[in-house]
Amino acid sequence: xxxxxxxxxxxxxxxxxxxxxxxxxxxxxxxxxxxxxxxxxxxxxxxxxxxxxxxxxxxxxxxxxxxxxxxxxxxxxxxxxxxxxxxxxxxxxxxxxxxxxxxxxxxxxxxxxxxxxxxxxxxxxxxxxxxxxxxxxxxxxxxxxxxxxxxxxxxxxxxxxxxxxxxxxxxxxxxxxxxxxxxxxxxxxxxxxxxxxxxxxxxxxxxxxxxxxxxxxxxxxxxxxxxxxxxxxxxxxxxxxxxxxxxxxxxxxxxxxxxxxxxxxxxxxxxxxxxxxxxxxxxxxxxxxxxxxxxxxxxxxxxxxxxxxxxxxxxxxxxxxxxxxxxxxxxxxxxxxxxxxxxxxxxx
Amino acid sequence: xxxxxxxxxxxxxxxxxxxxxxxxxxxxxxxxxxxxxxxxxxxxxxxxxxxxxxxxxxxxxxxxxxxxxxxxxxxxxxxxxxxxxxxxxxxxxxxxxxxxxxxxxxxxxxxxxxxxxxxxxxxxxxxxxxxxxxxxxxxxxxxxxxxxxxxxxxxxxxxxxxxxxxxxxxxxxxxxxxxxxxxxxxxxxxxxxxxxxxxxxxxxxxxxxxxxxxxxxxxxxxxxxxxxxxxxxxxxxxxxxxxxxxxxxxxxxxxxxxxxxxxxxxxxxxxxxxxxxxxxxxxxxxxxxxxxxxxxxxxxxxxxxxxxxxxx
Numbered sequence: 001x002x003x004x005x006x007x008x009x010x011x012x013x014x015x016x017x018x019x020x021x022x023x024x025x026x027x028x029x030x031x032x033x034x035x036x037x038x039x040x041x042x043x044x045x046x047x048x049x050x051x052x053x054x055x056x057x058x059x060x061x062x063x064x065x066x067x068x069x070x071x072x073x074x075x076x077x078x079x080x081x082x083x084x085x086x087x088x089x090x091x092x093x094x095x096x097x098x099x100x101x102x103x104x105x106x107x108x109x110x111x112x113x114x115x116x117x118x119x120x121x122x123x124x125x126x127x128x129x130x131x132x133x134x135x136x137x138x139x140x141x142x143x144x145x146x147x148x149x150x151x152x153x154x155x156x157x158x159x160x161x162x163x164x165x166x167x168x169x170x171x172x173x174x175x176x177x178x179x180x181x182x183x184x185x186x187x188x189x190x191x192x193x194x195x196x197x198x199x200x201x202x203x204x205x206x207x208x209x210x211x212x213x214x215x216x217x218x219x220x221x222x223x224x225x226x227x228x229x230x231x232x233x234x235x236x237x238x239x240x241x242x243x244x245x246x247x248x249x250x251x252x253x254x255x256x257x258x259x260x261x262x263x264x265x266x267x268x269x270x271x272x273x274x275x276x277x278x279x280x281x282x283x284x285x286x287x288x289x290x291x292x293x294x295x296x297x298x299x300x301x302x303x304x305x306x307x308x309x310x311x312x313x314x315x316x317x318x319x320x321x322x323x324x325x326x327x328x329x330x331x332x333x334x335x336x337x338x339x340x341x342x343x344x345x346x347x348x
Numbered sequence: 349x350x351x352x353x354x355x356x357x358x359x360x361x362x363x364x365x366x367x368x369x370x371x372x373x374x375x376x377x378x379x380x381x382x383x384x385x386x387x388x389x390x391x392x393x394x395x396x397x398x399x400x401x402x403x404x405x406x407x408x409x410x411x412x413x414x415x416x417x418x419x420x421x422x423x424x425x426x427x428x429x430x431x432x433x434x435x436x437x438x439x440x441x442x443x444x445x446x447x448x449x450x451x452x453x454x455x456x457x458x459x460x461x462x463x464x465x466x467x468x469x470x471x472x473x474x475x476x477x478x479x480x481x482x483x484x485x486x487x488x489x490x491x492x493x494x495x496x497x498x499x500x501x502x503x504x505x506x507x508x509x510x511x512x513x514x515x516x517x518x519x520x521x522x523x524x525x526x527x528x529x530x531x532x533x534x535x536x537x538x539x540x541x542x543x544x545x546x547x548x549x550x551x552x553x554x555x556x557x558x559x560x561x562x563x564x565x566x567x568x569x570x571x572x573x574x575x576x577x578x579x580x581x582x583x584x585x586x587x588x589x590x591x592x593x594x595x596x597x598x599x600x601x602x603x604x605x606x607x608x609x610x611x612x613x614x615x616x617x618x619x620x621x622x623x624x625x626x627x628x629x630x631x632x633x634x635x636x637x638x639x640x641x642x643x644x645x646x647x648x649x650x651x652x653x654x655x656x657x658x659x660x
Contacts, residue, residue, distance in 0.1 A: 118529065119600060148531040156527055156598065184532050190522035222523040251517070279514045280539075287543045315512035315539050343509055345440055345494055 091124050091131045095138070101145050118152035126157060136165050139185075140178070147181055155188025163191055167199055170219065176209055183215035192221040197230045201237040210246040217241070217252040222259060234260045242269045247278045254284040258291045267292055267299070274302050274320075279313035282306070286319035290326070300327040308336040318344065372405040373436055373468040374415070378428035383483070386639050387412035387423045387646065394422045394482075401480040402468035404436050405429075407629065407645050414645065416465045418482030419444075421642040435469040437477050437493040451476035451487045458486050465642070469495060511660075516570060516584050517542040525553030526562040527598060529590065534575060537567040537584035541658055544625035545587065552620050559612065560598045563590030565653060580657070589654045591632070592616055602652035603634045610636060613654075617641065621656060631655040 097117055125132040139150045154162050166189060169182025186196065200219050207213045220234060238260070241253035254273045261267045270292075273285035286306060292299060306312055306320035321340050329337060380398045384391040394417060397403065403415040412423050439445045444460035451473040458481060461467065467488070471478035476487045477495070519535040519542050521528040526549035528535060549562050565588035568581050575581045581588075592612040593601045601607045614637050617630060622643070630644045633651040638644040647655075 122599075148533070152529055152531065155521060156529070184521060187521040187532075188528060218518075218520045222520060255517075279512070280517075283514050283539050284517070287539070290543075290547065313512050313514055314509045315514040317509075319539065319543065342440075342494070345438070 088124070088128060088131065091128070091134065094121055094124060095134070098138070098146055098149060101149065102143055118149050121150065122153040122156055125153065132157075132159065132161060136161060139181070140165070140169065144177070151181070151185055151188065155185055158189060158191075163189060163193075163196070166191075167196060170216070171199060171203055176212060179212055180215050183212065183219040186219035187215070190221050192226055194227060194230050197221065197226055198233060201230075201233040204237040204241070210249055213241070213244075213246070214248050214252055217249070217256055220256060220259075222256075231260050231262075235266060239269050242273050247280055250276065250278070250281045251284045254281055254288055256288070257285075258288040262293065264294065264296050264299070267294075271299065271302055274306060279316050282316045283313070283319050286316055286323055290319070290323040292323070292326075295327050300324065300329070300333060303327075304333050304336050307340050372431045373402055373434045374405045374413070374429045375432045376401045376403070376424075376428065377430050378426070381424045381426065381428065383415075383417050383422035383424055385420075385422065386635060387414070387425075389425075391423065391639075394418070394420070396483050397424065397480070398483060401483070402432065402434070402470055403480060404466040404468050405431070406466075406642060414642075416461075416467060416642070419459050419462065420640070435495050436466050437469050437479065437488065437490075437495045438466045439463050439488075440492055440494055445488055445492050447479075447481050447486045447488055449484075449486065451478070453489075455487065458482070458484060461488060462642070512539075514539050516568065516572065518570070519545060519564065519567060523549065525549030525551070526564050528565075529563045529600075530565045530567075530588075534566045534569060535564070536570045536572075537587065538658070538660065540626055541567060541584060541587060544658065548620040548624035551624070552616065558596065560593055560596050562592070562616065563598065563600070565589065580655075583660065585628070585658045585660055587656050589621075589656060591634075591652070591654065600652060603632075604651065610634060613637065614641075617644065617654065621654075625656065626659045628657045628659045630657075 094117065098121075101117075121135060125135055135150055135154065139147060139154060142150060154166075162185070166182050166185035169178050170186055171179075171182070173179035173182050186200070197220065200216055204213065204216050207216065217238070226234075235257075238253045238257055241249050242257070244250050244253070250273065254270055254276075257270045257273075258267060261270065267289070270285050270288050273281055274289075276282050276285065286303065289299065289303060303320045303324050307317050307324060309317070317340060321337065321344075324333070324337050327333070376397050376399055378399065380396050382396055383394045385394055397415075397417070403417065406414040406416065406421060411427065412425050413429065414421055414423055416422075439461050440463070442463050444462055447458045447461050448455040449458055461481065467477075467479035467481070469477055470480060470485070472490070473487070475490050477490045477493055479486055479488060516536040517539050518532065519528070519537065521532050521535070523546060526545065545564060549564075552559065552562060566575060566578065566581055567587045568584045569575055572582050572584055578586075580586045590599075591601050591603070592609050593599065593607045594609040594612070595607055597607070601609075613632075613634070617632070617637065618641060621627065621630065627643050630641070631647045631650045632638060632644055632654045633646050633648075635646070638646050
């Protein structure tokens with residue numbers, strides 16, 4: 001009886017130890033219908049939500065702190081720390097899950113499966129360089145579905161190896177689909193180095209595939225300061241595209257133009273795009289002029305003409321109206337602006 | 349089972365949203381109904397509405413209906429309402445509108461109607477519109493309103509705006525203030541969606557350079573239509589966005605996690621999303637966000653992402 005009692009106590013202790021081990025929950029796009037808050041770990045007391053300061057979260061037990069990473073791109077650790085072998089068991093499991101997605105139509109990729117996997121892969125890559133190399137290798141040879149999942153993970157991690165691979169694929173990929181893959185990854189990474197900007201702008205003039213051209217335009221960085229020389233290179237590459245035969249090309253070039261164009265002379269091609277034959281291009285040009293930092297009356301006048309033209313496409317008028325806000329309006333311009341605002345507000 | 353529930357509830361939302369997008373004027377059919385601050389009996393009571401009074405229905409949530417009640421939205425329970433339609437007035441501008449007990453500036457103030465709020469028109473007297481406000485008959489100056497059948501604003505050009513023919517645009521996958529956590533093929537949308545998101549995220553980055561970037565998920569496919577995992581997301585007017593974390597880390601979080609920042613997420617919705625996108629509804633299951641923000645509602649499975657829908 002005593003032995004039985006001791007056995008039961010030991011069993012209870014063992015179960016308690018096993019249940020009390022700390023493992024971080026895997027963030028998922030779960031469809032759990034319960035709206036009740038779930039604590040992240042059964043063994044930890046959840047701090048009150050109202051205590052919403054930027055205080056650092058204490059490291060979880062048994063885990064090593066992440067290597068220092070640029071704050072804006074830091075991601076939470078998901079899964080356990082890799083141990084010993086370069087290709088950890090965790091990564092192997094993740095790669096097996098990826099393998100199960102092989103061959104599925106990328107458009108059918110179910111959000112929960114595909115992008116939860118991306119988050120976990122990202123965590124693994126950021127902890128383990130060998131994992132990063134393995135993922136990069138897979139990315140270059142994967143089918144479209146697998147590549148889509150990997151791109152989401154890779155695109156959130158600014159690492160020189162990823163940047164190098166993206167550029168190499170974009171410029172020298174063996175097929176159009178690989179080049180598109182490279183440009184898409186460059187787009188995600190948003191790299192503002194001179195090397196990347198110059199490489200992309202050099203690839204644009206001779207490109208005949210409109211899909212690759214469209215991807216290359218988006219691959220130019222949105223969020224970074226570049227040198228005057230880089231700025232001139234980009235404008236020289238984009239300007240001819242505003243007269244390209246393909247609407248999507250003209251639209252994207254217009255959309256991105258004022259991220260680089262500053263002076264009245266430099267934005268002249270976008271002003272011309274305000275009268276393009278396609279409303280998509282005109283709307284993109286009007287959107288671009290929302291980011292024009294000057295207050296030239298001629299620019300304001302061009303926008304007023306779009307807003308005040310009742311035959312103009314509503315979306316074009318709306319984008320031009322938004323751009324007008326940044327200008328010091330005279331009474332006539334204000335009347336046009338105010339009238340359109342009333343029309344917008346009165347829509348159901 | 350979770351997936352069946354998720355798809356079923358989303359289907360209900362899609363059906364309702366196609367009707368709710370027109371929004372409705374309802375008339376109280378019961379003697380009186382209690383109005384609460386949220387969709388449940390435990391929410392504090394705000395007041396009461398009475399038989400034959402008309403209010404503007406924002407959104408139904410099962411048996412709970414969200415209405416413009418007074419100085420805030422309120423919720424009423426039950427089926428004792430009639431959807432009657434009829435004219436509704438919207439408060440224009442960015443300032444609250446004083447509501448009075450009679451059709452003149454000399455009457456006493458009852459309260460203030462928030463900008464953008466909508467009220468069922470019960471009558472008219474000169475330049476004053478009669479509505480029901482917080483359970484009482486009340487009057488608003490028509491010069492600060494737009495109505496669905498007539499506009500008292502003398503500056504308005506009353507030609508209805510035509511439907512735009514501009515097609516979908518793809519969101520650049522990386523940009524100022526945001527990152528993509530979805531495949532590029534799933535991030536096409538109406539220009540108002542794409543340009544609005546880029547503007548909102550760009551301002552977020554400019555004004556909060558140390559804050560984490562906004563995670564943008566699924567929008568629609570290039571030509572719209574069915575998208576796996578969603579009942580909506582077919583017309584380029586829906587986007588999934590991650591809530592914002594406290595710890596400056598770029599990644600997923602959800603309501604209830606210690607990493608979730610209610611303050612940042614509230615601020616992002618109220619000051620950026622609302623300002624730069626023509627919001628129809630936001631779905632997000634934090635009661636301290638969907639309570640005070642009238643355009644935010646609760647719906648199952650929306651604790652780990654915001655669903656933002658714009659007007660087409």
